Amino acid sequence: MHVPPAPLAALLFDKDGTLVDFDLTWGRAGHAVMLALGGGDAAAVARLAEAMHYDVAALRFAPSSPLIAGAPDTYVHLWAEALGRSDDAVLLDEMNAAFTDATLRALAPIGTPEAVLLALKGRGLKLGLATNDGEASARRQLAALGLDAHMDFIAGYDTGHGGKPDPGMVLAFAAATGVAPGRIGMVGDSHLDLVSARAAGAVAIAVLTGPARRDELAPLADHVIDGIADLPALVDRLSGTA
Known part of the structure; x- marks a missing residue:
């Protein structure tokens, strides 16, 4: 019997190459x-x-x-x-x-990330950021882009959860939001993000807005999308509301 995947309840974003033009x-x-x-x-x-x-x-x-x-x-x-x-x-x-x-x-954003985050928040998702940049730098950039108010969790390599590809930031996000890792999507443009997701038991979502190519990311990803603008549709599809 085929068991459909659980709908996503939270999304954890990489920063550079995902929200910010690398x-x-x-x-x-x-x-x-x-x-x-x-x-x-x-x-x-x-x-x-x-x-x-x-x-x-x-x-x-x-x-x-x-x-x-x-x-x-x-x-x-x-x-x-x-x-x-x-x-x-x-x-x-x-x-x-x-x-x-x-x-x-x-600082240069990719597309209009605030509109995407608002659409995801409107679907009831918890949102967070996990970056190998420093936390202070990440917070300043999110504030400059008007994205900080939409984040339920922000972590850098120096926050205390380790850096990617280790699973610590994903697991810390799960603990902070009360969402099981299997219902969290880790969204990123590199193998570090996808390996981190898999190690934590989360859903690995690759975006093609960074330096890595599709053929490099696809073997590690559960889903591959062009960019974060495609996330609301992916969330709807996984929840059965598309």
Whole structure:
């Protein structure tokens, strides 16, 4: 006997590449941060760009960039090596502060995320954010986009639940909202989001608005959609109201 999937009761969003345009925001911010931490030295910026798989001319991080693959504490040592520094903890704080300011200045949403969140809230869903960016930076960006009031939960890699692809943020969202993981959809543009969802027992929903291609995401996803604008229809379909 076929048992239909349980309707979704909550959605947990990745930020960059899902709600925020990754290339426009992080691509432009990346160059500003490299210039700032490199003291304007062209050789230092070139070393940072090479370490981070960053195209200075195009203002773009390659899909293979360590910045895409993990949280800042997983690649700060690469910045330290490029800058000839050994104070990783201090540098991590400097990086986070510089990126918080630079990404806010370059912030570009994907489509009209507030309209999507309002439509989902209107369907009774709990909403949250789980990002490998820092929590303070995430909160500032959500506030700038007018999205913070719609979130029931916000977590960054430094909130205390761990970073993706570990399941901690998904499980913390489940505990905070009282929604079982099986009725939570983790929405993201990278394998980190989808692996995190699967590890927590949540529904993995891939969006194609980030650097990763469909063929990279589809094997890890329960659903693949073009972008978050397609979420209300997906929620309706899974609830049987479409």
